[in-house]
Amino acid sequence: MALRVYNTLTRQKEPFQTVQPGRVGMYVCGPTVYKPSHVGHMVGPVIFDTVKRFLTYLGYQVTWVVNITDVDDKLIVEASKQNTTVSALAERVTADYCKNLERLGVTGIDHMPRATHYIGEIVGIIQGLIEKGYAYPAGGDVYFDISRDDDYGKLCNRDPEQLEAGARIEVSEKKRNPGDFALWKGAKPGEPQWDSPWGPGRPGWHIECSAMSMKLLGVTLDIHGGGLDLQFPHHENELAQSESFSDAPFVRYWMHNGLMRIEGEKVSKTREEEQKKKAILGVSEVLQKNEPETLRLLLLNTHYRSPIEYGENRLNEVRRSLEGFYRFFERYQRVTGNSFYELQAPTTRAQSPSRDLGETSPWFASWRSFVEHMEDDFNSGGAIGVLYELLNRLNRFADEKKIEAGGAAVDVEEFSRGVFVLRELSQILGLFREPPAAKCGGNDQLVAGLMQLLIDLRNEARKAKNFALGDQIRKRLAELNITLEDRPGGKTDWRLG
RNA sequence: GGCCCCUUAGCCAAGCGGUAAGGCAGCGGAUUGCAAAUCCGCCAUCCCCGGUUCAAAUCCGGGAGGGGCCUCCA
Incomplete structure (x- = not known):
């Protein structure tokens, strides 16, 4: 089998083929850093971290970019509310974001570009778009003219005509069409601003992603990821401006992750107060009260395109299911004297001893099944099921061979091979990176x-x-x-x- | 009004035409002095109605319910 990936653009799974053989450029939309992140913000990073781990396992050289939007209306409002500067606020929230990613085992991000560091590139692209007739300056702003883009709306099946009918779009006399969107926003007094040919201002929301992805990963991305809620207008607009500018396909595979929900409803800013009563939303707080990998496993247990049910109950259920692994790792240590967490398993399939175990090995089926699940559009939920089965097989093996009461050396060896497979596979999901917080009074x-x-x-x-x-x-x-x-x-x- | 998506046991969840993974909870058993842990067994015909097919949870049509987007959002 080979890797297949669901592409939002075509609405089907496609064989995975990269622009450059063996290399993957992956861009995922990151946060606007005006408030500490809530659990929903962790969904994308954890999923795409796992995507990178698996692609790496398959032998790809992956470069992963997550942008930080550090200038925007919300930041301006929040900064003045807190009586601080936009950049100070952005730095503080970014640091919090990164700390939580680290706790969750999101280790694969290669670049985290800040929008404000790419103003030159942004201005360049806007200029190019104006020259090609896709954009027009209007009273200090610059807008993208969707009527000039033949296939505008192709990602989300949006008909430009109907965008007018919708009539819920911000009305602005400066726009030629209601669906036109800002590439550059003229600054009001006191707002953060940069010089441009159209006067002082700041970039619109979508343009930074085009500029930074192009600069860091080239004109065509292999994977562009983000939450389902970003499909429109953000990704549609990114797509329009990028392809209009470069005349090259912008993205090979659009991957959109499902949104987190509480009792069936999307976790959102608008319902924040109401939802806070039902579950802990702040990531820092959740991770303080729970083993971080509890949240990681909860997120990965559901297929990435589906909504993820979240709540205290879910957290508890997942925690209990993790206990089985933790106890097993202790068992492994009692048998071999080795720490599971210190096992050095390969991170690529090419170096994996698991593939050579052969059909006769009791562990081989688990390895193969796990990989097949992941190759099918990163089905981490199915893959996790395989992990539980492997856990069960290992415990049974240990029971049957009475391995704890001084089992035969050959059995211990066989047992260890199976544990090694578990180490290798769980690593692909970024699980069990370190022992859970002390369960036995620590080192006291x-x-x-x-x-x-x-x-x-x-x-x-x-x-x-x-x-x-x-x-x-x-x-x-x-x-x-x-x-x-x-x-x-x-x-x-x-x-x- | 337009565009997407979803509906599998008490809860979470995989499944992508060949006869229902897994987790949590529950029940019965092995083990144990009793427990804990572990193991074994039990626990669903897939929202409803039609159709296609030798065969459908899986494809098509209709209905019901739910969700997302069209405005800032991971």
Whole structure:
């Protein structure tokens, strides 16, 4: 099988072919940095991070760009509200954004260009568009003339005529057609501004993406991603201006991710207050209260084009399902003495030992099935299902071979091969990068010592058949949210929760 | 009004013409002194109505319900 990707432009899955063999240029629309991000803002980054990981696994050299919109009306308003400058506000919010991406394991972004750093390029493109007759200056602004662009609306099936009928578009006497959009906005006094042939002003919303993607990735992008809500007008307009300027196809594959919702409704700014009552929206807060990969797994569990159901319940369910993995990793460590998290698995298929395991290996089917799911338009949900199955197979293998009670060396070896497959595959999803926050009192020597003392006392009581006392110790510990687990060999482990 | 999309068990969710993955919860069993953990088993005919086909959750038509976009939005 080979990779197939759904393209919004054609509304179907297509075989994946890049402009340059072996290389992928991927551009994903990033945030306007005027407010700390909410959970919905993390959907795209996590998904496309996974897309990059998988493409890399397939052997592609991926360059991924996420833009930062650091000048715009909302920023101007918010900055004056906070009595700070637009650039200071932008820097602060950007830092918060990046910190959260890092926690979530979004590590693959190669460039994060700021719109304000590309004013020269932006002006150049606008000038080119005017020269070619696609744009016109009007009273300090510059607009793109959609009537000059034959295939305007092709991404979203928009008919320019009907844009007028819609009549919900901002009315401006400066525009020739209601659907025309600003490439350059003349500055009002006190607003951030840059010089241009049309007077001082700032770029319109869409043009920065055309300018930065072209500069960093070339005229034709392999992948352009973003939320479904950006299809129109943002991507439609990007597409129109870019192709009008370059005369080359702008994007090979348009990928749009589904939006996050709470009780069936899109997580949005307009309903923010109402939704806050139902679930935690702020990313920083969510990640403080949850293992970051809980959110990552929640996002990846649903196919990227579908809406993602979010809420406290979902978070809890996913957390519980992760516990199974965490316990297994402890089991693996008990058996081999090695940390799962420190296993060095290859990040490309070419270097993978999994593909050579062969049909007879109990782990091979999992590996193949996982890759096939991902090759089918990045079906991470299906791939995660494979991971759970693999987990189950590994536990069963360990049970059957009695691997914890001093199993045969060959079995331990076979077991380790399977664990290695799990390491390799989970890495593609960016999961299990590091151990979850301490489940056993951290490195606290005192707690560890006291726990050992209690465990020893309980085990002595049990040996003396004084189960009442033993059970009392366990019960009292349970009241403190501590669970004891007796191992076959007579050893007892403990954990929080 | 226009353009998209969705509807699978209590909840989340995969499925893309060949007879329903997986997770959470629940139930029964193995194991355990009892637990915990793990394992085994059980738990849906896919919103409704027609049609195409040897065969449809999957394709077509109609209906019902839900969502997104057309205004800032990941």
